Amino acid sequence: MIITIDGPAAAGKGTLAGKLADKYNLAYFDTGMVYRAVGLEMLLGGFELGNVDAAVRFARNLTFPRMMELSRNPVFRSLEGSKAASAVAAVPEVRTALLQMQQDFSKNPVFADGSPAKGAIYDGRDTGTVVCPRADIKFFVTASPEIRAERRHKEYLQKGQAVDYAEVLEQTIARDQKDFARESSQPAKDAVIFDTSGLSIDEVFAKACEIIENRKITLEK
Numbered sequence: 001m002i003i004t005i006d007g008p009a010a011a012g013k014g015t016l017a018g019k020l021a022d023k024y025n026l027a028y029f030d031t032g033m034v035y036r037a038v039g040l041e042m043l044l045g046g047f048e049l050g051n052v053d054a055a056v057r058f059a060r061n062l063t064f065p066r067m068m069e070l071s072r073n074p075v076f077r078s079l080e081g082s083k084a085a086s087a088v089a090a091v092p093e094v095r096t097a098l099l100q101m102q103q104d105f106s107k108n109p110v111f112a113d114g115s116p117a118k119g120a121i122y123d124g125r126d127t128g129t130v131v132c133p134r135a136d137i138k139f140f141v142t143a144s145p146e147i148r149a150e151r152r153h154k155e156y157l158q159k160g161q162a163v164d165y166a167e168v169l170e171q172t173i174a175r176d177q178k179d180f181a182r183e184s185s186q187p188a189k190d191a192v193i194f195d196t197s198g199l200s201i202d203e204v205f206a207k208a209c210e211i212i213e214n215r216k217i218t219l220e221k
């Protein structure tokens with residue numbers, strides 16, 4: 001079974017994906033990592049974010065082990081790392097170069113320890129539209145920019161990164177504008193849309209499970 005969860009930053013995709021992956025024993029691919037990895041390569045190499053040739057080169061050479069190595073760098077999930085990821089993700093050749101790696105995972109999904117899984121759950125922006133257009137179940141999770149910025153701000157503070165709420169909100173809005181300018185980031189036509197603004201993670205999880213259970217019955221028929 002392949003499940004995709006798309007939507008804007010800090011909408012709760014990762015938390016939902018993690019809980020669903022545990023419950024249904026699925027491998028998990030956080031596709032934002034491929035863009036974060038290329039963005040971080042640019043920062044580490046001292047390249048301007050607008051240097052398309054360098055970004056495309058890093059994207060073409062990216063491997064899964066290198067991505068995992070880069071993910072351990074504290075900048076990977078920082079505000080600076082998010083900005084770099086969003087900048088390189090806007091380059092169509094970078095997206096093309098990173099597509100195969102994301103699609104291959106659905107053919108041979110593996111858990112974090114390398115053992116094989118029977119299916120996968122993806123989270124990102126275009127996983128239901130471009131990466132896995134034939135996924136069994138597609139979710140699109142969203143929430144207001146203020147609520148998402150509040151959640152992200154809390155995460156940064158918990159990690160000891162001192163940033164202003166106003167700066168996080170400004171970047172959330174700027175990142176939405178860049179990310180959602182792409183047609184591929186709009187919800188897939190067959191996606192179930194959740195607005196998590198007024199919902200707890202348990203409520204979102206319960207709704208998602210109900211939809212999956214119903215779909216599983218249809219798939220097994």
Ligand code: C5P
Nearest residue numbers: 009031032035085086089124125126179
């Ligand atoms: O999800 P996350 O915040 O880690 O994604 C970082 C950036 O990577 C996003 O702002 C977006 O620009 C890009 N991205 C993308 N397509 C995806 C996943 C992430 O363009 N499927």
